[in-house]
Amino acid sequence: MVTIRDVAAKAEVSVATVSRVINNKGHVTAQTVSKVFSVIEELGYKPNAVARSLTSRKSNTVALLVPTISNPFFPELARGVEDLAHSYGFNIFLCNTDDDRNKVTNYLDSLRDRYVDGVIINSLNLANEDLEQLHSRGIPAVTLDRTFSTHKFSSLTVKHREGAQLATQHLIDIGCKRIGLIRGPEDDSTAVQRMWGYRNCVKEFDWFDQSWIAPGDFSVRSGYLCMKELFQRHPDIDGVFASNDSMAIGLLKAAYEWGRKVPDDLAIVGFDGIEMSQYTIPPTSTVKQPIYEMGMKAMEELIRLMKEPNAEFSKKELDVELILRESSMR
Numbered sequence: 001m002v003t004i005r006d007v008a009a010k011a012e013v014s015v016a017t018v019s020r021v022i023n024n025k026g027h028v029t030a031q032t033v034s035k036v037f038s039v040i041e042e043l044g045y046k047p048n049a050v051a052r053s054l055t056s057r058k059s060n061t062v063a064l065l066v067p068t069i070s071n072p073f074f075p076e077l078a079r080g081v082e083d084l085a086h087s088y089g090f091n092i093f094l095c096n097t098d099d100d101r102n103k104v105t106n107y108l109d110s111l112r113d114r115y116v117d118g119v120i121i122n123s124l125n126l127a128n129e130d131l132e133q134l135h136s137r138g139i140p141a142v143t144l145d146r147t148f149s150t151h152k153f154s155s156l157t158v159k160h161r162e163g164a165q166l167a168t169q170h171l172i173d174i175g176c177k178r179i180g181l182i183r184g185p186e187d188d189s190t191a192v193q194r195m196w197g198y199r200n201c202v203k204e205f206d207w208f209d210q211s212w213i214a215p216g217d218f219s220v221r222s223g224y225l226c227m228k229e230l231f232q233r234h235p236d237i238d239g240v241f242a243s244n245d246s247m248a249i250g251l252l253k254a255a256y257e258w259g260r261k262v263p264d265d266l267a268i269v270g271f272d273g274i275e276m277s278q279y280t281i282p283p284t285s286t287v288k289q290p291i292y293e294m295g296m297k298a299m300e301e302l303i304r305l306m307k308e309p310n311a312e313f314s315k316k317e318l319d320v321e322l323i324l325r326e327s328s329m330r
């Protein structure tokens with residue numbers, strides 16, 4: 001493979017001069033520029049993107065860390081980030097961390113060494129020092145969705161608790177008398193806030209206790225298994241709030257297997273507003289997050305911080321919207 005050293009030797013200039021010509025940096029005479037480029041063409045040298053970023057410290061790349069790529073929420077979120085990034089000439093590194101602390105730190109270490117221009121992080125397993133380290137290296141970061149508000153940096157999420165209250169109150173308003181919750185992972189900040197939103201609505205009812213809450217993990221399968229568990233514990237259940245749409249999709253199968261008609265015997269509301277929630281039978285009511293817009297707004301904030309490194313950080317909580325469909329229309 002032809003290296004930058006080969007080009008320098010052939011053009012009888014230093015490696016630093018070739019690097020300045022490639023990155024259009026520093027003072028180089030027109031004669032030297034044309035000589036270097038003719039040698040580059042003659043030898044077929046392909047400047048290495050990583051090598052380019054080493055000098056300019058700008059790789060025109062931003063990284064997006066997500067906790068999984070198997071849940072349809074995250075591709076919709078990534079699409080919003082990517083579309084705006086491309087309109088500003090940035091490429092995206094998409095990093096799947098499985099919300100695993102080791103994978104988060106490995107990715108961040110690797111991204112720092114590649115002079116990535118900015119990072120958008122959707123992860124529970126993020127520590128304050130991770131963000132401080134990025135900041136000290138001049139790499140702006142925005143935390144998104146699953147975030148913790150105690151850090152000083154920019155963050156963007158939605159009103160999870162209020163959204164859960166909208167869902168649960170709707171089930172009460174349509175006449176449900178026994179309402180269960182299929183919650184998300186217990187260490188997930190978004191799931192915890194939704195659980196509190198549900199509890200705020202039902203805690204006064206004499207029938208309510210912890211047995212009406214089934215511990216899901218945001219997967220379709222856990223929605224199915226949790227709904228079967230709730231049927232076994234409480235055959236009289238007539239309403240359920242699933243903390244995300246994937247689990248709402250899974251619980252429909254359990255309702256079918258138990259011979260329960262939706263919404264007549266069991267009314268259902270999910271959370272997220274993923275496209276698939278419109279195509280279940282019956283279509284699922286849900287608390288819609290502005291998923292695509294949230295991705296775009298996170299990228300917008302990152303670009304603002306790149307342009308103004310000393311700008312004030314911003315913390316935003318976007319509104320959610322209750323979308324009513326057949327699964328809760330009585």
Ligand code: RIB
Binds near residue numbers: 073218244246271
């Ligand atoms: O469905 C995936 C869930 O994880 C969403 O509710 C989103 O908020 C993310 O935290």
